[in-house]
Amino acid sequence: MSVPVFAARHVLAAVEPAAAVEAVREAFLEHARGAWTMPPKVYVDAPPDGDFRAMPAAGSNHAVLKWVTSFPGNPARGLPTVSGVVLLSDTRTGALRALVDAGAVTAVRTGAAAVLAAATLARAGAGAAGVVGCGVNGRATARTFLARGREVVLYDASAGRAREVAAELGEGAAVATDLGQALACDIVATITPGREPVLRAGSLRPGQHASLMGADGPGKTEIELDELLSARIVCDEWTQASHNGEIARAVEAGLLARSDVAELGRVLTGEEEGRRSDTERTAFDSTGLAVQDLAVALAVAGRYAADPAHPAFAGVGEVDLD
Ligand SMILES: NC(=O)c1ccc[n+]([C@@H]2O[C@H](COP(=O)([O-])OP(=O)(O)OC[C@H]3O[C@@H](n4cnc5c(N)ncnc54)[C@H](O)[C@@H]3O)[C@@H](O)[C@H]2O)c1
Numbered sequence: 001m002s003v004p005v006f007a008a009r010h011v012l013a014a015v016e017p018a019a020a021v022e023a024v025r026e027a028f029l030e031h032a033r034g035a036w037t038m039p040p041k042v043y044v045d046a047p048p049d050g051d052f053r054a055m056p057a058a059g060s061n062h063a064v065l066k067w068v069t070s071f072p073g074n075p076a077r078g079l080p081t082v083s084g085v086v087l088l089s090d091t092r093t094g095a096l097r098a099l100v101d102a103g104a105v106t107a108v109r110t111g112a113a114a115v116l117a118a119a120t121l122a123r124a125g126a127g128a129a130g131v132v133g134c135g136v137n138g139r140a141t142a143r144t145f146l147a148r149g150r151e152v153v154l155y156d157a158s159a160g161r162a163r164e165v166a167a168e169l170g171e172g173a174a175v176a177t178d179l180g181q182a183l184a185c186d187i188v189a190t191i192t193p194g195r196e197p198v199l200r201a202g203s204l205r206p207g208q209h210a211s212l213m214g215a216d217g218p219g220k221t222e223i224e225l226d227e228l229l230s231a232r233i234v235c236d237e238w239t240q241a242s243h244n245g246e247i248a249r250a251v252e253a254g255l256l257a258r259s260d261v262a263e264l265g266r267v268l269t270g271e272e273e274g275r276r277s278d279t280e281r282t283a284f285d286s287t288g289l290a291v292q293d294l295a296v297a298l299a300v301a302g303r304y305a306a307d308p309a310h311p312a313f314a315g316v317g318e319v320d321l322d
Pocket of ligand 1: 070072075081082106110132133134135136137138155156157158161191192193194196198212213214215216220286287288289
């Protein structure tokens with residue numbers, strides 16, 4: 001049995017950002033409806049440098065397991081923070097169907113979730129998005145906002161990094177003069193390592209939306225607690241976010257219960273309320289769901305099955321596992 005291996009470049013060329021938003025929307029909807037399933041993510045700590053995550057999901061006759069890292073100090077060593085592999089299998093036979101670069105799948109689906117949440121929760125008529133943190137996943141988020149027709153204002157602790165990403169993304173991408181300029185946008189997306197809060201007390205304006213993408217594990221935070229509590233909070237999935245997301249501290253302290261927080265999928269199905277007024281602040285707490293990975297892996301493998309000669313797949317290798 002031979003299995004295709006999709007490198008990062010294949011994933012990025014095969015799934016355009018705008019298509020990724022629609023694929024990820026379907027993933028949130030299918031999961032909220034109970035059609036796609038997702039056992040809890042397992043963390044394997046590797047102190048002091050980072051951790052590994054095993055993330056399974058099943059749906060649309062397929063199952064995935066993403067084995068992926070978060071090693072925040074890696075860029076200083078010339079290595080990516082996030083890396084690993086996604087295994088895609090057929091649930092009718094159990095056969096392995098593809099191996100997919102996990103870093104690229106993560107970036108595509110994380111950018112898509114940040115943008116989907118903003119599109120769902122931001123005020124009608126909201127303008128540009130300030131993107132804070134322009135690493136691998138911040139860049140993917142900025143790219144996805146642009147693909148959906150929204151201008152971005154980029155800020156990174158490393159000014160050179162923000163300039164580099166703006167130059168690469170081209171028209172519609174501007175570099176913020178300072179953090180305040182990025183945070184003043186109608187929509188803010190934060191994708192930092194979460195070592196210190198980006199959104200301090202009083203930084204969110206009435207009506208503003210923030211997609212908080214960086215705090216996806218214990219001890220990380222991008223927003224001060226009172227600031228978070230000033231917003232209508234929508235998480236990606238309660239069980240995961242209440243243990244490992246921005247809301248974990250507040251849940252542990254008894255300041256937030258399940259009934260205080262909506263899930264994005266249920267907002268999309270109409271079962272739960274998202275934004276309730278034009279002046280409400282909204283915050284999306286993302287920890288990253290395996291169903292999002294399934295959506296992107298399916299999109300890559302499906303496109304390859306339909307058109308293996310497409311230029312996106314130039315150089316795809318196949319491994320023979322027999
Ligand atoms: N929610 C999700 O689904 C999801 C998915 C992938 C990654 N993440 C998390 O997102 C974070 C970023 O991941 P990455 O792969 O993009 O990392 P990265 O190392 O590639 O990029 C991080 C960027 O943030 C910048 N930065 C650091 N502190 C900052 C600050 N205070 N203000 C502004 N910029 C700052 C760095 O200079 C760097 O450019 C990590 O915590 C990661 O675990 C979450």
